[in-house]
Amino acid sequence: MSQIVRKVADGSAGRSPDQVIVEEPLEIRLDGTRVTTTMRTPGHDYELAVGFCLTEGLLAGAPVQTVRYCATGSAVDTAFNVVTVETGGRAPEPAPRLTTTTSSCGWCGTDQVDDVAARLTALTGDRPAFAPELLASMPERVAPHQELFAATGGVHAAAAFDESGAVVLVREDIGRHNAVDKVVGRLLLDGRVPASGLGLFVSGRTSFEIMQKAWAAGFGTVVAVSAPSSLAVEAARRAGIALAGFARPGRVNLYTEP
Numbered sequence: 001m002s003q004i005v006r007k008v009a010d011g012s013a014g015r016s017p018d019q020v021i022v023e024e025p026l027e028i029r030l031d032g033t034r035v036t037t038t039m040r041t042p043g044h045d046y047e048l049a050v051g052f053c054l055t056e057g058l059l060a061g062a063p064v065q066t067v068r069y070c071a072t073g074s075a076v077d078t079a080f081n082v083v084t085v086e087t088g089g090r091a092p093e094p095a096p097r098l099t100t101t102t103s104s105c106g107w108c109g110t111d112q113v114d115d116v117a118a119r120l121t122a123l124t125g126d127r128p129a130f131a132p133e134l135l136a137s138m139p140e141r142v143a144p145h146q147e148l149f150a151a152t153g154g155v156h157a158a159a160a161f162d163e164s165g166a167v168v169l170v171r172e173d174i175g176r177h178n179a180v181d182k183v184v185g186r187l188l189l190d191g192r193v194p195a196s197g198l199g200l201f202v203s204g205r206t207s208f209e210i211m212q213k214a215w216a217a218g219f220g221t222v223v224a225v226s227a228p229s230s231l232a233v234e235a236a237r238r239a240g241i242a243l244a245g246f247a248r249p250g251r252v253n254l255y256t257e258p
Helices: 045-055 110-119 132-145 147-152 176-189 208-217 230-239
Strands: 002-009 012-019 024-030 033-040 066-069 082-086 156-161 167-173 199-202 221-224 242-248 251-256
Touching: 024 045, 033 045, 045 066, 045 082, 045 176, 045 208, 110 208, 110 230, 132 156, 132 167, 132 199, 132 221, 132 242, 132 251, 147 167, 156 176, 167 176, 176 199, 176 208, 199 208, 208 221, 208 230, 230 242, 230 251
Parallel strands: 024 082, 199 221, 221 242
Antiparallel strands: 002 012, 024 033, 066 082, 156 167, 156 199, 242 251
16 A cells, blocks of 8 residues: 655655555354454465464364355455354364454463363374575575565565475565465465475564464474564474474574474
């Protein structure tokens, strides 16, 4: 979205247009029940809704039958800000989440790690062992695909990449967790979950919530531009996920190496 701003630089000032990222609420429903309202960047809304339902454990293995805007009337009437995921009643009846999920939401506390560990088993089986040099290069590999960031500087990116380091899928959003859900949702709709053969890149820090989502989707490796939290490291250890942070050209920190 274009905004007229006064730009001040080197002692001079002038007005000119500047691009700012759009942020709007999205209400997500599962089989007719509202499960959350999240603040997101519009675009890839179906993927976001499906990814959220998977990573929050709401599907419980039930297949997604349809995804659509609204479901109770015209999508225009709700400004394309309501998405319904339908499993035909196969998913457990969800408990409504009445509060709004912001662009920086996260969980806290070891109780949440225990809850997720009770729902998800540690990852096992053959998975790619990504070389540290490849993990360090992921920010540069993903950067050319970050079109919204290049235009606004106001969004995060999440990306799936394969064993060669090739970028398979990139999604951007004002919220880190939303960007991850969009990637996970696309992979689920394409029949590529669990994503055991892929790594997950995130452009910011790695919170526990990001690790929870990676664990639910079956990623065996997570690499981030910034730091992980203590709970993220604990979750990675319990999940059997390789966790890397502070990825920069030529260097990276490895926090877990299953």
